[in-house]
Amino acid sequence: MAKRIFLFILTNVLVLTTIMIVLSVLGLNSYITPSGNIDFMLLLGFSAVVxxxxxxxxxxxSRWMAKKLMGVKVIDPNGSMNDYERNLVERVHRLVRAAGLSHMPEVGIYNSPEVNAFATGPSKRRSLVAVSTGLLERMDDDAVEGVLAHEVAHIANGDMVTMTLLQGVVNTFVVFLSRIAAWAVAQLVDEDKAMIVHFIAIFVFQIAFSILGSIVVFAYSRYREFHADRGGADLAGKDKMIHALESLKANVKRVDTRQDTIASMKISGGTKKKLLFSTHPDLDERIRRLHAK
Structure with missing residues (x-):
C-alpha cells in the first residue's frame, strides 16, 4: 500500500516538475519581483498553468495509455466477432442507451487473471470500457451485467473529466503553496545560499503538499465509486449490482492494483484498511449502502 501511494505521488511530482522546467526554459516563471518579493497573481497564474x-x-x-498499459484488444462492432465478444458489446451498448448516452464507447478485453474492469477516456464521446478475461471467466452473467453497468455509470457521470478538474485544482494549490513556503524558508538563510535553499525547499514542500492533496483526490475517488454503484443499480438493477460486488469480494485476491493510474479507474481496488489513501471504498461498505438504497 505504501509503495502504491509513493508511486502515485512521485508520478504527480515528476509531471509537475517537468512542466515547470519547460516553463522556466521559456521564461514564464518570473513570479519573483526585482525587489525579491512574490508577485502573488503571477504565481497563481503560473501555478494554474502547471x-x-x-x-x-x-x-x-488516458484512453490510449490504458490500451497500451493493459494490452486491451478493442472489439470492432462492425467487424467479425465471436459470440463471446458480440454478447459483451451488445450488453455495453444496451446499458449505454439506458443511460441516455448518445455515443457508444469502445469495448475491449484485456488478458489478465484478475477479476476487474475499468472505464476511461477524455470525454463521453471518446470513452472505453474494458474487462479482464479473468472477470468474464469467473463471473456469471448477472455479475458481469452489474460490473458493466457500474462502468457505464462512470462514463455517464463524467467522472474522468471531474477527476481531472479536481486534480488540476489540487496541483495548482500544491505549486502555489510550495513556492510561497520555499520563498519564506529562503528568507531565513544568507543571500548566497538562498537560491539553492529555495530550489530544494520547493521540491520538499511540493512532495509534502502533494501528499496532503492526494487525500482530497482519493476521497473524491471513493465518493465516485459509491455514486457509480448507485448508477449501476439504476441501470442493471440493485440485485445485479450487489451480486457483482459480492462476486468481486469473493475474488478480491485476484484484483491487480499494480498499475496505479489504471487501478483508480477499475471497479475494485480490493478491501483496504488504510482507507485515507485508498481510491476505492471497502467492498462491504459499498454492499451495505446498496442494500440500504
Whole structure:
C-alpha cells in the first residue's frame, strides 16, 4: 500500500516538475519581483498553468495509455466477432442507451487473471470500457451485467473529466503553496545560499503538499465509486449490482492494483484498511449502502 501511494505521488511530482522546467526554459516563471518579493497573481497564474496542464494532458491520452498499459484488444462492432465478444458489446451498448448516452464507447478485453474492469477516456464521446478475461471467466452473467453497468455509470457521470478538474485544482494549490513556503524558508538563510535553499525547499514542500492533496483526490475517488454503484443499480438493477460486488469480494485476491493510474479507474481496488489513501471504498461498505438504497 505504501509503495502504491509513493508511486502515485512521485508520478504527480515528476509531471509537475517537468512542466515547470519547460516553463522556466521559456521564461514564464518570473513570479519573483526585482525587489525579491512574490508577485502573488503571477504565481497563481503560473501555478494554474502547471497544475492544469499535467491533468489535461493525462486526460487526453488516458484512453490510449490504458490500451497500451493493459494490452486491451478493442472489439470492432462492425467487424467479425465471436459470440463471446458480440454478447459483451451488445450488453455495453444496451446499458449505454439506458443511460441516455448518445455515443457508444469502445469495448475491449484485456488478458489478465484478475477479476476487474475499468472505464476511461477524455470525454463521453471518446470513452472505453474494458474487462479482464479473468472477470468474464469467473463471473456469471448477472455479475458481469452489474460490473458493466457500474462502468457505464462512470462514463455517464463524467467522472474522468471531474477527476481531472479536481486534480488540476489540487496541483495548482500544491505549486502555489510550495513556492510561497520555499520563498519564506529562503528568507531565513544568507543571500548566497538562498537560491539553492529555495530550489530544494520547493521540491520538499511540493512532495509534502502533494501528499496532503492526494487525500482530497482519493476521497473524491471513493465518493465516485459509491455514486457509480448507485448508477449501476439504476441501470442493471440493485440485485445485479450487489451480486457483482459480492462476486468481486469473493475474488478480491485476484484484483491487480499494480498499475496505479489504471487501478483508480477499475471497479475494485480490493478491501483496504488504510482507507485515507485508498481510491476505492471497502467492498462491504459499498454492499451495505446498496442494500440500504
Amino acid at each position: 497544475g492544469f496542464s499535467g491533468s489535461f494532458i493525462s486526460l487526453a491520452i
